[in-house]
Amino acid sequence: MCTRVLRLVGLSLLVILMSASATAGTWQHENGSLTLDEVPERVVALNWAATEALLLLGITPVGVADLAGYSYWVKEPALPETGVRNVGTRVAPSLEAIAELEPDLIVTSAEMAPAADLLERLAPTYVVSVYQEDSNPFAKAREMLLTLGQMLDREAQAKAVVADVEHTLAQQRARLERAGVDERPVALVNFLDARHVRVYAPNGLYQTALEALGLTNAWPHPGNFWGFSVVGLEAIAPFPDARLVVISPTPPGLADTLSESPFWTYLPPVQQDRVYQVEATWPFGGIYPVKRLAIQIADSLLAGGSDHVQ
Numbered sequence: 189m190c191t192r193v194l195r196l197v198g199l200s201l202l203v204i205l206m207s208a209s210a211t212a213g214t215w216q217h218e219n220g221s222l223t224l225d226e227v228p229e230r231v232v233a234l235n236w237a238a239t240e241a242l243l244l245l246g247i248t249p250v251g252v253a254d255l256a257g258y259s260y261w262v263k264e265p266a267l268p269e270t271g272v273r274n275v276g277t278r279v280a281p282s283l284e285a286i287a288e289l290e291p292d293l294i295v296t297s298a299e300m301a302p303a304a305d306l307l308e309r310l311a312p313t314y315v316v317s318v319y320q321e322d323s324n325p326f327a328k329a330r331e332m333l334l335t336l337g338q339m340l341d342r343e344a345q346a347k348a349v350v351a352d353v354e355h356t357l358a359q360q361r362a363r364l365e366r367a368g369v370d371e372r373p374v375a376l377v378n379f380l381d382a383r384h385v386r387v388y389a390p391n392g393l394y395q396t397a398l399e400a401l402g403l404t405n406a407w408p409h410p411g412n413f414w415g416f417s418v419v420g421l422e423a424i425a426p427f428p429d430a431r432l433v434v435i436s437p438t439p440p441g442l443a444d445t446l447s448e449s450p451f452w453t454y455l456p457p458v459q460q461d462r463v464y465q466v467e468a469t470w471p472f473g474g475i476y477p478v479k480r481l482a483i484q485i486a487d488s489l490l491a492g493g494s495d496h497v498q
Contacts, residue, residue: 219315227341228293237318237474238295241333244349245342251275251289262470321413326396329474353479357400360486369489373406375430379438382445386416397482406430421451428456434465464488
């Protein structure tokens with residue numbers, strides 16, 4: 189009888205210890221350390237990369253900075269239409285709005301360092317910056333996702349998301365290799381106006397998509413810490429072998445203006461029908477935009493190019 193009771197007591201203690209280990213922990217981050225005694229249920233995200241990561245984990249944040257902007261620019265993974273409150277802008281969130289939500293975890297980046305102490309007074313705050321000097325955005329975004337998975341007791345889901353992204357990238361690379369369209373370099377650009385583009389550099393998030401697809405970035409120069417440079421169209425001329433992949437949206441009337449522009453019509457990719465266009469993909473997010481962009485690049489290259497933009 190005593191032996192049975194001791195076994196039951198031991199089993200109960202083991203269950204309690206296992207439950208505690210799943211809901212408590214300490215994590216290092218850019219502003220020190222963060223200790224949680226239980227799994228957070230009310231999370232506020234102060235940048236879109238964090239918002240994306242939470243949604244990928246199946247967590248709907250109670251508050252998001254620039255809520256409407258996320259739905260317009262990022263789109264996927266989608267926020268629910270109701271139940272999420274806007275807490276101001278990403279550069280100036282409303283402390284009052286955050287406090288009213290009574291969060292038990294705030295996720296932010298180093299850009300909010302001046303307000304870090306104020307945020308800490310409201311809730312435990314996890315500070316992680318996907319974009320900073322001399323860092324790999326994809327690696328930092330993956331680290332953030334996996335760490336949030338641990339904090340929120342969604343570790344298995346975080347690992348599954350990463351595995352899905354890696355599997356998708358491998359699938360798209362195989363498609364390009366089978367079709368033999370993986371040899372020419374690719375320049376990824378957003379049009380700012382008829383004369384200037386934002387070209388994505390080797391230190392940006394999109395570089396991961398190109399490398400995973402087995403493609404060379406035609407633009408060899410490092411960009412700012414967001415991973416891009418703003419250049420005139422003439423700057424692309426020294427790369428005559430490149431394929432030009434234009435990321436939407438484009439300015440109104442751009443196609444007509446470019447058709448009469450010598451800066452555009454004399455570019456080798458234009459003259460040789462090596463212009464491709466893909467849907468808008470947020471270039472400053474986490475790991476999901478890399479998956480989305482890779483699929484779109486593969487689809488576009490396989491469909492064939494043209495001499496114009498839409």
